[in-house]
Amino acid sequence: PPAVCLPPPSRSMAIKAQQGQEGYGSTSMRQGEHVIYVSIGDAQGRGKRFGENRLGKAVLGGLALIVCACLLVSSAMEERKYVPFSSVLAVWKEERANIKKLEMQLAAKEVKKDMVNKASVHLGAEDKAIAFQLAAQPITSKLAVDCAKKDSYDILKNAFTSLASNISAENATLYAKDQELFAAAAEAKEKWLTAESKYRSAESDQKSAKEAASYARSQYDFYESAVTQGQSEYDSVKPQLDSEKSQLSGELPILQQIKTLISSMNGAEQKAAPASLMHVGKLKTLVLSLAPPARNKMIAKQITHVRSVLAETNTVGTMASMLSVIDGIVTHIQTRITEINNDVSRMEGDLNSNKEKRESWQEKVVDLSDAADRAENKMNSAGLVRQQLGGDHLVKQQEYEDNHATFLDEAEKVKKQSNAISVILHKIEDALSQCN
Numbered sequence: 001p002p003a004v005c006l007p008p009p010s011r012s013m014a015i016k017a018q019q020g021q022e023g024y025g026s027t028s029m030r031q032g033e034h035v036i037y038v039s040i041g042d043a044q045g046r047g048k049r050f051g052e053n054r055l056g057k058a059v060l061g062g063l064a065l066i067v068c069a070c071l072l073v074s075s076a077m078e079e080r081k082y083v084p085f086s087s088v089l090a091v092w093k094e095e096r097a098n099i100k101k102l103e104m105q106l107a108a109k110e111v112k113k114d115m116v117n118k119a120s121v122h123l124g125a126e127d128k129a130i131a132f133q134l135a136a137q138p139i140t141s142k143l144a145v146d147c148a149k150k151d152s153y154d155i156l157k158n159a160f161t162s163l164a165s166n167i168s169a170e171n172a173t174l175y176a177k178d179q180e181l182f183a184a185a186a187e188a189k190e191k192w193l194t195a196e197s198k199y200r201s202a203e204s205d206q207k208s209a210k211e212a213a214s215y216a217r218s219q220y221d222f223y224e225s226a227v228t229q230g231q232s233e234y235d236s237v238k239p240q241l242d243s244e245k246s247q248l249s250g251e252l253p254i255l256q257q258i259k260t261l262i263s264s265m266n267g268a269e270q271k272a273a274p275a276s277l278m279h280v281g282k283l284k285t286l287v288l289s290l291a292p293p294a295r296n297k298m299i300a301k302q303i304t305h306v307r308s309v310l311a312e313t314n315t316v317g318t319m320a321s322m323l324s325v326i327d328g329i330v331t332h333i334q335t336r337i338t339e340i341n342n343d344v345s346r347m348e349g350d351l352n353s354n355k356e357k358r359e360s361w362q363e364k365v366v367d368l369s370d371a372a373d374r375a376e377n378k379m380n381s382a383g384l385v386r387q388q389l390g391g392d393h394l395v396k397q398q399e400y401e402d403n404h405a406t407f408l409d410e411a412e413k414v415k416k417q418s419n420a421i422s423v424i425l426h427k428i429e430d431a432l433s434q435c436n
Helices: 054-077 085-119 125-136 147-271 273-277 280-288 297-311 316-321 323-435
Strands: none
Touching: 085 125, 085 147, 085 323, 125 147, 125 323, 147 280, 147 323, 280 297, 297 323
């Protein structure tokens, strides 16, 4: 049976497409009607489906294989022709440009129509019809003027002039508002940047003041520790040095008496030996009264040697030979006393110096800590101002950006309206010129 048939219209479905009447500014084309008939059953009205039995299925399968083989052979033998991508792209761009041009033409017609409606809203039907006629007439064609309607041309000129004035005022308002918001955003930004600079400066000052206060605190702690250690050393060492000095100072008179006695015994030996021997007992008593210092081993060793020599001999000559040794002991004792005095003076000087520096740094700690607190308060205040002005800047900047996005569209729209009015006014003035 045939796969497709053309039955009477009573057994078919009709698909129709008809383009409607074009309106003002339309550029679409009219198309005719097309009717396609499709079979939905057999001649008796009973719906059948080919391939419902085994024979039909086998025939369909064979036909499908034959069609596939034919397609493969045809595809393999067909010569392929490739179109360069650049050519396709050029065609696509040209089509896009044509579409864009058409859109602009339609938009211009719509703007003219809108301006005519606005200008003639309070005019009569005849004047409005003339306005539409002038707006629809192409610029390149010769203007068809009816001087019998000169009064209508005058009325239209006044109407469109007034509308042009209103459009110009609207345009000025749009630009003024945009400039006002831009200036406000720029001013807010400048204030925020100034506040940001002041905050950064205050932040740097606060950091420096904090570091200075911290350094003063460390110096105070250093000298506080030095005073504590120096005082402890002074309290423990000075009594020992005073005791040693006192002992050594007590030895000097005895040593001086021994020197004097030995000198006198040495002179008496040349005159009368019995006279010099009279002083031996006294000399031994003085020698035995010498006490070796416990903190100076060298002097203690010398005194012990003199005591042992002078205590064990009765010879005046031997005693006289010890005179140089005693002079050495006296020199060592005097030197040691000088050292003790110097050590005590050093300890007292270091301790007093550290105390003075501690007091000085203690005052600096107070002053610099107060300065650091003031710097921190200043920084925090500057931070609050910066934050407030930063928020104000963001708000005004957002207001400007939101308005500017709308402003660009509105300004473009007003520009198109102004151009459309200029074109219509030019036609009206041309008509009046011909009538005059």
